[in-house]
Amino acid sequence: MTCCLVCNVRYNPFLDYDKYGCIKLPWTLYLLLAFLCRSYVMWLMSVANRKDSAILLNLFYPSRSDFSHALLFALPALLCAAVIFLRRAGMPKVIVASWHMIRGLLGLAAIVQIADVYMAGKITRYHVEHFSSYYTTFIELAMLLVVISYCMFNQRFKDVSAQYPQPLKEESDKQ
Secondary structure, three states: OOOOOOOOOOOOOOOOEOOOOOEOOOHHHHHHHHHHOHHHHHHHHHHHOOOOOHHHHHHHOOOHHHHHHHHHHOHHHHHHHHHHHOOOOOOOHHHHHHHHOHHHHHHHHHHHHHHHHHHOOOOOHHHHHOHHHOHHHHHHHHHHHHHHHHHHHOHHHHHHHHOOOOOOHHHHHHO
């Protein structure tokens, strides 16, 4: 699209658009992104703890290999976060093309994390039978399914991913 302005009564023309005429990113996208990048969020929170940075990490990741494994499988979500935060006018075509595929990339990041749960052996008949002991795994799976359904069915996210900010005429004249 050459222009981001979409004539749509679904969104408030005063609150829901940025200065480029594109729909603002939904706040739920940031929450889902934080969930997908939760191992990196935990790492940053533990680094911010000045007294003992290992306390928080040991609470959620008992072994170092669990933590490094979680960081590895959250890497696709981190790349999606980079694309989301680089969404501005005048970016390279790679970022623009990645932005238009962001729904699929976020869904793929969630599928990678579901595959991680499955390959780690956290989804077995034993776990289902003893639900009260392993409910966190099922909550994680439910949230990952929410991420996938959000990417597939949320109309605002569909509309946002179809647009990319173009430089304003005033900005291109200054350069």
